[in-house]
Amino acid sequence: MNTIDRAGDEKRPDDGGRVGAQSATATFGADEPLALDSGVSLSPFTIAYTTYGTLNADKSNVVLICHALTLDQYAASAHPTTGKAGWWPHMVGPGQPIDTDRFFVICPNVIGGCMGTTGPKDIDPATGKPYGLDFPVITIGDMVRAQAMLLDRLGIGDLFCVVGGSMGGMQVLQWAAAYPGRVFAAIPIATAARHSAQNIAFHEVGRQAIMADPEWQQGAYLIEGTNPAKGLAVARMAAHITYLSETALHRKFGRNLQDRETVTYGFDADFQIESYLRHQGSTFVDRFDANSYLYLTRAMDYFDLADDYGGVLANAFRGTKARFCVVSFTSDWLFPTSDSRQTVHALNAVAANVSFVEIRTDKGHDAFLLDEPEMFATLRGFIDSAARTRGLGA
Amino acid sequence: MNTIDRAGDEKRPDDGGRVGAQSATATFGADEPLALDSGVSLSPFTIAYTTYGTLNADKSNVVLICHALTLDQYAASAHPTTGKAGWWPHMVGPGQPIDTDRFFVICPNVIGGCMGTTGPKDIDPATGKPYGLDFPVITIGDMVRAQAMLLDRLGIGDLFCVVGGSMGGMQVLQWAAAYPGRVFAAIPIATAARHSAQNIAFHEVGRQAIMADPEWQQGAYLIEGTNPAKGLAVARMAAHITYLSETALHRKFGRNLQDRETVTYGFDADFQIESYLRHQGSTFVDRFDANSYLYLTRAMDYFDLADDYGGVLANAFRGTKARFCVVSFTSDWLFPTSDSRQTVHALNAVAANVSFVEIRTDKGHDAFLLDEPEMFATLRGFIDSAARTRGLGA
Numbered sequence: 113m114n115t116i117d118r119a120g121d122e123k124r125p126d127d128g129g130r131v132g133a134q135s136a137t138a139t140f141g142a143d144e145p146l147a148l149d150s151g152v153s154l155s156p157f158t159i160a161y162t163t164y165g166t167l168n169a170d171k172s173n174v175v176l177i178c179h180a181l182t183l184d185q186y187a188a189s190a191h192p193t194t195g196k197a198g199w200w201p202h203m204v205g206p207g208q209p210i211d212t213d214r215f216f217v218i219c220p221n222v223i224g225g226c227m228g229t230t231g232p233k234d235i236d237p238a239t240g241k242p243y244g245l246d247f248p249v250i251t252i253g254d255m256v257r258a259q260a261m262l263l264d265r266l267g268i269g270d271l272f273c274v275v276g277g278s279m280g281g282m283q284v285l286q287w288a289a290a291y292p293g294r295v296f297a298a299i300p301i302a303t304a305a306r307h308s309a310q311n312i313a314f315h316e317v318g319r320q321a322i323m324a325d326p327e328w329q330q331g332a333y334l335i336e337g338t339n340p341a342k343g344l345a346v347a348r349m350a351a352h353i354t355y356l357s358e359t360a361l362h363r364k365f366g367r368n369l370q371d372r373e374t375v376t377y378g379f380d381a382d383f384q385i386e387s388y389l390r391h392q393g394s395t396f397v398d399r400f401d402a403n404s405y406l407y408l409t410r411a412m413d414y415f416d417l418a419d420d421y422g423g424v425l426a427n428a429f430r431g432t433k434a435r436f437c438v439v440s441f442t443s444d445w446l447f448p449t450s451d452s453r454q455t456v457h458a459l460n461a462v463a464a465n466v467s468f469v470e471i472r473t474d475k476g477h478d479a480f481l482l483d484e485p486e487m488f489a490t491l492r493g494f495i496d497s498a499a500r501t502r503g504l505g506a
Numbered sequence: 507m508n509t510i511d512r513a514g515d516e517k518r519p520d521d522g523g524r525v526g527a528q529s530a531t532a533t534f535g536a537d538e539p540l541a542l543d544s545g546v547s548l549s550p551f552t553i554a555y556t557t558y559g560t561l562n563a564d565k566s567n568v569v570l571i572c573h574a575l576t577l578d579q580y581a582a583s584a585h586p587t588t589g590k591a592g593w594w595p596h597m598v599g600p601g602q603p604i605d606t607d608r609f610f611v612i613c614p615n616v617i618g619g620c621m622g623t624t625g626p627k628d629i630d631p632a633t634g635k636p637y638g639l640d641f642p643v644i645t646i647g648d649m650v651r652a653q654a655m656l657l658d659r660l661g662i663g664d665l666f667c668v669v670g671g672s673m674g675g676m677q678v679l680q681w682a683a684a685y686p687g688r689v690f691a692a693i694p695i696a697t698a699a700r701h702s703a704q705n706i707a708f709h710e711v712g713r714q715a716i717m718a719d720p721e722w723q724q725g726a727y728l729i730e731g732t733n734p735a736k737g738l739a740v741a742r743m744a745a746h747i748t749y750l751s752e753t754a755l756h757r758k759f760g761r762n763l764q765d766r767e768t769v770t771y772g773f774d775a776d777f778q779i780e781s782y783l784r785h786q787g788s789t790f791v792d793r794f795d796a797n798s799y800l801y802l803t804r805a806m807d808y809f810d811l812a813d814d815y816g817g818v819l820a821n822a823f824r825g826t827k828a829r830f831c832v833v834s835f836t837s838d839w840l841f842p843t844s845d846s847r848q849t850v851h852a853l854n855a856v857a858a859n860v861s862f863v864e865i866r867t868d869k870g871h872d873a874f875l876l877d878e879p880e881m882f883a884t885l886r887g888f889i890d891s892a893a894r895t896r897g898l899g900a
Contacts, residue, residue, distance in 0.1 A: 150771035249771040309755040309779045310747065316780045317744045319773065320787070321715055324736035342718035350711045350744050353704065358839075361703040367810060375808055377544035377643040379713065379800060383807065385703045386710045393714070406773060413777065414769055416761060445752075445839075 130206045130213075133189035135162045137228055138265050146223065146258050152248040156237065159262045160228025161185050161220035164204060165212035167268075173504055174268050175210055176259065177219040178276030178283035180481075181408050182348075182400055184227040187219045188212065193399045202483050209492040214504065215272065222283075223258040224250040224408055226401035233334060233401045243403075245331035250407060252279070252415045256286045260294070270294040272502055273495060277301035277480035278447065279408065282415050285428075285455065289417055292431035297498040299491060301439040302480045304451035305425050305458065306416035311446060314354055315409040318347030322402050331403055344402045345393030352392045357443035357476030361385060418458075425458035435465040435501075437494040439480070439487060442470060446477040467494060524600045524607075527583035529556045531622055532659050540617065540652050546642040550631065553656045554622025555579050555614035558598065559606035561662075567898055568662050569604055570653065571613040572670030572677035574875075575802050576742075576794055578621040581613045582606065587793045596877050603886040608898065609666065616677075617652040618644040618802055620795035627728060627795045637797075639725035644801060646673070646809045650680045654688070664688040666896055667889060671695035671874035672841065673802065676809050679822075679849065683811055686825035691892040693885060695833040696874045698845035699819050699852065700810035705840060708748055709803040712741030716796050725797055738796045739787030746786045751837035751870030755779060812852075819848065820855035829859040829895075831888040833874070833881060836864060840871040861888060 137160045140146065145155035162185040167174065177187050177200070184191065188198035188205050204210045210217060221229035224247070232247035239246070263271070274287045274295055281303025288298045307315075322328055325343025329336040353361075365385040369375065372382065381387040421427035436459055440452035449470050459466040469490045473479045480487070499505075531554045534540065539549035556579040561567065571581050571594070578585065582592035582599050598604045604611060615623035618641070626641035633640070657665070668681045668689055675697025682692045701709075716722055719737025723730040747755075759779040763769065766776065775781040815821035830853055834846035843864050853860040863884045867873045874881070893899075 245773075249773075306761065308752065309759045309761065309777075310750075310752045312761070312777050313743075313747045313755065313779050313783055316775075316777075316783055317740060317747065320743060320784070321718075321740045323773075324715075324740055325718065326720060346711060346715045346718055346740065349707075349714060353707045353711065358702065358704045358842075361707065365703045367700065367703065367706070377546075379639075379643075379717075379804065381710075383703075383706050383710075385707050389707055389710055390714070410773065448752075 131164050131188050131204075132166065132212060133162055133164050135160070135185070135189075137161070138262055140261060140265075144261065146254065146261065148248055148254045149251040150248050154223075154230070154248060157223065157230040157258070158228065159220050159223070159230075159258055161218055161262065162187070162189060163219075164188050164217040165215050167216040168504075171268050172272060172502060173215045174263075174271050175215045175217045176263075176271050176274040176287070177204065177210070177217060178255075178259075178274065178280035178287075179219065179222065180276070180278040180280045181412065182396070182405075183280075184225065185219045185221045186227075188217070191399070194395075199481060202488060203491070209488050209495055210275065214499070218263075218266075220259055220262055222255045222408065224255070224404060224411065226404040229258075231401065232331070232403035232407055242334040244334065245403070247403070247407065249410055251411050252282045252286050253290065253420070255411065256283050256290055259283070259287075260291060271296060272504065273297040273299065273498065275299035275301070276303075278303055278477065279412050281447075282412065285417055288432050288434050288436070289421070289428040292429075292433060295432070295434040296502055297437070297495070298434045299437045299439065299494070300452075300455065301487075302441055302444050302447045302452075302477055304447050305418060305428070305455050307412050307414075308451070312413045314350060315413055317350050318409060319406050321346040321350065322406060328402060331406075333402070339397075340402045341397040344397045344400065344405060347405060348396040349389045349393045352389060354446045355476060355478040357445065357474050359443060359474040360476050363474070425454065426461035429459055429462050429464055432459075432462070432464055435498060436467065437491065438466060438468045439490065440470045441475070441477070441479040442472050443474045444477040444479065525558050525582050525598075526560065526606060527556055527558055529554070529579070529583075531555070532656055534655060534659075538655065540648065540655065542642050542648045543645040544642050548617075548624070548642060551617065551624040551652070552622065553614050553617070553624075553652055555612055555656065556581070556583060557613075558582050558611040559609050561610040562898075565662050566666060566896060567609045568657075568665050569609045569611045570657075570665050570668040570681070571598065571604070571611060572649075572653075572668065572674035572681075573613065573616065574670070574672040574674045575806065576790070576799070577674075578619065579613045579615045580621075582611070585793070588789075593875060596882060597885070603882050603889055604669065608893070612657075612660075614653055614656055616649040616802065618649070618798060618805065620798040623652075625795065626725070626797035626801055636728040638728065639797070641797070641801065643804055645805050646676045646680050647684065647814070649805065650677050650684055653677070653681075654685060665690060666898065667691040667693065667892065669693035669695070670697075672697055672871065673806050675841075676806065679811055682826050682828050682830070683815070683822040686823075686827060689826070689828040690896055691831070691889070692828045693831045693833065693888070694846075694849065695881075696835055696838050696841045696846075696871055698841050699812060699822070699849050701806050701808075702845070706807045708744060709807055711744050712803060713800050715740040715744065716800060722796060725800075727796070734796045735791040738791045738794065738799060739784075741799060742790040743783045743787045746783060748840045749870060749872040751839065751868050753837060753868040754870050757868070819852035823853055823856050823858055826853075826856070826858055829892055830861065831885065832860060832862045833884065834864045835869070835871070835873040836866050837868045838871040838873065
């Protein structure tokens with residue numbers, strides 16, 4: 113039953129196929145359950161992932177990309193639903209900081225996700241119906257444990273580098289803590305070692321918006337044939353505001369009106385910002401599962417790395433041999449620089465090898481996904497240096 | 507038909523009745539319509555208001571309090587639905603900065619509101635049914651115009667002082683601009699002369715949450731006998747986060763669990779912040795009308811005082827004779843100090859008499875409603891000084 117199922121090559125239209133994208137799935141049967149932090153044993157389960165580039169002979173050139181809340185395994189190749197190019201185009205590809213001509217990049221969809229890896233929209237073997245809320249609650253630790261099983265399956269021992277932003281950055285920190293011997297370099301971007309009260313609050317608003325939608329049907333909408341699209345759209349809209357800075361919103365939209373000269377004295381989208389938010393909400397529901405949104409936000413809320421190590425974050429990193437490049441953005445109010453600084457202090461406390469860069473930008477949390485030359489230059493330098501130390505040719 | 511309807515005395519339990527609260531309504535008939543900015547003429551309409559203290563012989567001691575989005579005319583007396591004491595207990599009362607032993611305080615419910623002043627939940631005389639979305643969209647200018655009509659009705663010419671926070675502060679600025687000769691002192695707190703893109707965005711999320719609730723029934727829920735409570739609760743939850751600072755949330759709740767030792771691996775309110783937000787949502791719907799929430803948020807979104815004066819905010823204040831005390835809070839990210847500074851710059855440009863105080867606090871936007879001794883000391887000093895200049899005995 114344990115198979116690796118090559119779904120075939122994907123060609124990225126804008127790079128002449130040089131990125132070498134391959135999408136695949138790995139299924140783990142009853143003999144290889146995923147031991148969840150909740151105590152539940154999940155099996156069978158499948159991990160969907162995409163790889164870019166070529167694994168070298170000694171398997172020393174592996175870069176693991178951990179994706180954020182609503183992203184997926186298509187970091188550098190087209191999304192099958194939207195047709196849009198990969199979500200990290202400036203970071204991953206031939207000649208980019210994560211250079212697919214040199215590195216073998218693995219980007220798996222997280223457990224609990226909705227792009228092929230087992231999650232609440234998949235069939236519960238116990239009932240023959242979609243899990244819905246019967247899917248077990250998962251954690252960042254569970255996501256990483258599943259990824260480690262995938263690497264074992266692929267015969268990959270340790271990682272040259274593990275990198276990710278936001279929820280992806282949480283996974284990076286978890287990797288360093290849970291598998292200290294398997295990580296050579298770690299790049300947690302715009303993230304935190306524990307989710308703040310304000311961030312839990314915003315997630316709770318999103319969950320309540322979904323659960324308030326009668327079409328959510330207590331999570332059984334796939335069985336009932338309904339669609340909690342309105343609730344999910346509201347959740348997305350609320351979250352989207354937190355991804356941007358006030359400055360960016362002001363610069364991009366200000367109080368500009370949408371295709372009209374004056375306000376309409378009504379509740380249409382008079383302002384461009386309203387139209388933009390509505391668009392963000394309505395397109396999101398076409399590509400994301402509402403229950404997945406509940407589960408992944410919950411995993412982030414539960415993340416408190418110190419809590420697993422006697423309440424002292426430094427203990428989480430005590431055994432690490434990794435070098436770290438911690439990145440934050442000045443205008444990120446969702447994961448402010450102070451969050452990254454806590455991680456850096458903990459790493460310093462155990463004399464870990466750590467660089468810390470706060471990038472000056474007004475683009476807010478989303479900056480990690482955008483064209484930020486200073487971030488690229490920083491990461492290119494860090495990755496190249498680590499590669500030289502690792503004996504990977506430039 | 508034009509009547510002032512004394513609803514009778516209210517006694518505030520905690521002050522022995524010394525605050526002298528009186529609730530009343532004033533109804534304006536077909537001969538006195540409210541000319542709205544939308545071009546619509548609204549009639550009849552009623553303004554519900556509460557007064558505290560005693561009007562002096564020359565009517566020179568009137569303080570007008572303008573309330574914020576979800577507040578009401580019960581600034582210093584018990585709310586009839588919740589039974590809770592007035593919302594500005596430290597500010598208004600005998601011996602308080604707005605001293606009801608010296609001043610005659612008027613606090614009207616805004617037009618479009620839901621506590622007695624005409625709004626979308628009231629009967630549309632054209633149909634005999636509640637207005638719902640047939641209620642005309644109103645503006646901050648309309649709120650102030652209605653208040654001016656109330657003062658005319660009461661035989662009050664000019665105001666010793668007009669004061670308010672947030673949406674109330676918008677009304678204060680509008681008063682100074684629209685009725686420059688009628689305002690002696692103006693205190694706009696935690697507000698802006700125009701609503702920002704981010705604030706419009708948060709309001710839009712709240713409106714979409716309400717409109718996504720099928721029980722909203724295109725605004726006709728009072729006719730249909732439904733109740734969009736879930737949507738309104740989500741709107742309130744999202745908004746409530748913006749009223750607090752991240753620091754305050756962290757200090758008050760952090761990642762504390764709610765009545766449990768460990769997380770439940772489920773979607774209950776594991777964290778205190780979740781429980782608190784749910785409570786905020788569920789209690790709000792008992793005291794507020796969903797359509798009113800749409801209309802009042804819209805009025806704030808539309809507020810752009812400069813826009814009415816050739817795009818130059820200073821022009822709005824060119825005729826003012828008022829002295830201003832502009833107040834902001836360091837941790838207010840909804841109406842940050844930069845918003846207040848824009849108002850101050852405009853006032854300075856026309857050589858207005860203006861004090862500007864940024865209060866250091868970590869309580870966020872809601873600080874204007876809380877026990878902030880520095881704010882009280884500032885306003886006590888400003889009001890006492892203005893009263894002396896006005897010839898009102900201390």
